[in-house]
Amino acid sequence: MAQPAWDEPAILPLGSAPLPQYGHGSLADLLPTLAAGWDVPGYRAALTELAPADRACVFLIDGLGWEQLRAHPAEAPFLTSLVAGSRGGSGQPLTSGFPSTTATSLASVGTGTVPGRHGLLGYTVRNPATGDLMNQLRWQPWTSPGAWQPYETVFRAADAAGVHTAQVSAPHFRETPLTQVALSGGTFHGRLTGEDRMDRAALELAAGDRSLVYTYYSEVDASGHRYGVDSDAWRGQLMHVDRLAQRLAEQLPPRSALYVTADHGMVDIPQDEPSRIDFDEDWELGAGVALLGGEGRARHVYAVPGAAADVLTVWREVLGEQFWVASREEAVEAGWFGPPGELDARVLPRIGDVLAAAHDRVAVVATRREPRESELIGMHGSLTPEEQLVPLLEVRT
Template sequence: MSAHPTPGLPGAGEGLLDRLLPTVATSLGVSGLARPGDRVLAPARRAVVVLVDGLGAELLRRRGGHAPFVRSLVGRPESVTLGCGFPSTTATSMATFGTGRLAGEHGLVGYEAYDPATGRAFNELSWEDGPDPRQWQPHPTVFEAASAQGVETVRVGPGFFDGSGLTEAALRGGRFVAASSLDRRVDVTLEVLRAHRRALVYLYWGDLDKVGHVHGCESWQWGEELESIDAALRRLAASLPPDCALHITADHGMVDVPHERRLDLAYEPDLAAGVAEVAGEPRSVQLHCMPGAVPDVLAAWRERLGSGAIVVTRDEAVAAGWFGPVESRVAPRIGDVVATMTGPVAVADSRRHRPELMALVGLHGSLTLDEVAIPWLCAPAERA
C-alpha cells in the first residue's frame, strides 16, 4: 500500500504542538524537558501561554483582518506554524500540549475513546463515566514539572474545568484560578504576574471554537468573536512586565462541512456492518470491529467514502506515525479501522450522537491542513 500522509505540516519543519509548552518552560529555567531539535527561546523570568481553542493557522491567514494585533505577531521572526498532531481535536491536543507527548504516548486518542476495560467508548471532553484520569494518562505534565522546580504555575479558565477528568489527565499541576469572561481571565493573568517574580501562566479561551461549531468558521459570528479576542490579547500584551514572554497558540483548526455531505450510520447499513463500537469524531472515525470483521469493514468504508477519506487499519495508521510513538497500553484504544476525512464529508450516528452534535457546522479531527495547522505566535520578553 502506498504511504499515507502523516499529520503535521510537510516542509514546515517546526514540529508539532507537543514541543511548545516544554520549550516555553525550558526558557524559564525548568530542566529535564528539552529534547534534541527543540527550538531555543530567549530566556524569560515569566511567560504567558494563551490557547485559543479553534484558532487554526489557515483560518488566521484567511480571516486575520478581524485580528490586527494577532496578525502583527504572525510576521515576527519568532512566530512559526506547527501541527497539532492527530486526531486534530481538543481532548487529544490538550493532552499533547500539557504532557509534551503525542497521542500514542499520552493515550487520549480522540473526542470519544474506546476503553478496552469496559468495551465501550467514552467522551474524553466531558469524561462522563470515564476511567480514573491519572491512570488513563499517567505521564507527568509540564505544569507539574514547572511547579516542582519553583515556578509559580497557574492555569486560568472556566470554573468547571477545575478538577475535571480532562484537566486531571492532561493539564494537572500548579494551581487553577477560575474566571468566566476573557477580560477577567486577562486580569487574573496580570495579577499573578505582578505577584510573582518567576511564573508560568496558561490562559484558555474556548468561545471561538464554540462559535465555529455552531455557525461555521467562515461565518460573520466567527469573525466577530475573533475581533473580541484580539482586543483582549492586545490589552494583555500591553500590560505584561518587561521580563515576561507572550505565546499564543491553538489546539486545532476547523472546516465547515455542509449537512448534505454528512453520512449517518443509522441509515448506512453497509458501513455499520461488522462494527462493534464507534469512537473518534465525525471527521476522524475510529471503528472497533467484531471478531474477524476488519477486512470487510475496511473494504466497505473505502468503497463508500472513496477519495473523500483515507481509510486504514490500526497497524497502518501506527506505522505511518499518525499517533506518534504508540505505547502498548494505548494501542487497543485506537480503532481497528481509522477513517479520516480529506474531503468535505463527515460521518456521524444519530442513534447515539446528540442532536446538537449532529447539527454542528464547523468540524475538525482529520489531518487536512485546515484542521492540523496551528499558530505559535511569540512576543519575547524584553529582558530576562
C-alpha cells in the same frame, strides 16, 4: 502513476496524508521547550527558534486555526501583526497532532507528550477495560483519571522545580478530569470573563521571577461549531479574542514571553447528503462494526471480533476517495499518533481497528447515536492543514 479504471475507486494513498510534526513542530513540543529554558529536569528545547524567557504565558484559543487566522486579517489586526512579524512579535504554524481535537491537543500541550503516549486519542474512544465508548472531553463514563493518563504534566514538573505556575480559566474547569490529567500543577484561578482572565494572567506572570502561566478561551470554537467559520458570529468572536490577546500583551511584565496558540483549526461541512455520510443509515459502513468512535472527520471504527479486515476493505471502498482509511497497524506505523517507538502499550487497544480521516469537506455523521454532533456546521479532527495547523504567535518584553 497509472490512472484507475473507470469502475475502480481512486483510493487516497496513506502516504499522501500530511503528518503532524512531532518532535520539532507540534503542540506537544511547546511546554517542554519552555521548561528546558528553566532547566526543569527531563525536558529539551524541541522548538529551537524560541529563546528562553524568565516568564512565559501560553494563551490557548480553542478552535483558532492558522489558516482561518490568516484568512481574516481585518477581524484580527493584532494577531495578524504578529503573524507578519511586526509589533516586536513573531508568528509561525505548529501542527496540533492527530486527531486534531480538543481533548487530544490539551493533553499534548499539558503533558508535552504525543497522543500515542498520553492516550487521549480523540473525542470518543473505546475503553479496553469495559468495552464501552468513553467521551474524553466530558469524561463519560467516568474512569480513574490517573489510570487513564498517568504521565506528569509539565505544569507539575515546573512547579516542583520552583517555577511559579498557574492556570487561569473558566471556574467550572477547576475540578474536571481533563484538567486534572492535562493541565494541573501550581494554582488554578477561575475567572468568568475573558478580560478578567487576561488581567489575572498578567498578575500571575509578575508574581514570580520565573513564571509559567496558562490561560484559555473557548468561544471561538463554540461559534465555529454552531454557525461555521464563515459566519458573522465566528468573525465576532475572532474580533473579541484579538482584543483580549492585545490586552494581555500590553500588560506583560518585564522579561516575559506571551505565546498565543490553539488546539486545532476547523472546516465547515455543507448541510447536504453527499457531504454528510450518515453511518446510522448506511448498511455497508455498519456491517461488522461494533462501535463507532471519534468524530465526523476522524473516526475510530471498532470491528466485531474477526471482522477487522472486512471492515477495512469496505470503508476503503466506500470512502477511500474522500478519506484516508487505515488499519490500526498502518496508522501507528505511519506516525499518525507519534513516532511508533513512543506509543504506550496501554494505548494501543484504544485505537480503532480502522481509522478514517477526512481529506475532502465531508464527514461521517451518526444522526441517531450522535444527534447533537451530527448537526454541527464547523468540524475538525483530521489531518488537513485547515484542521492541523495552529498559530504560535510570540510577544516578548
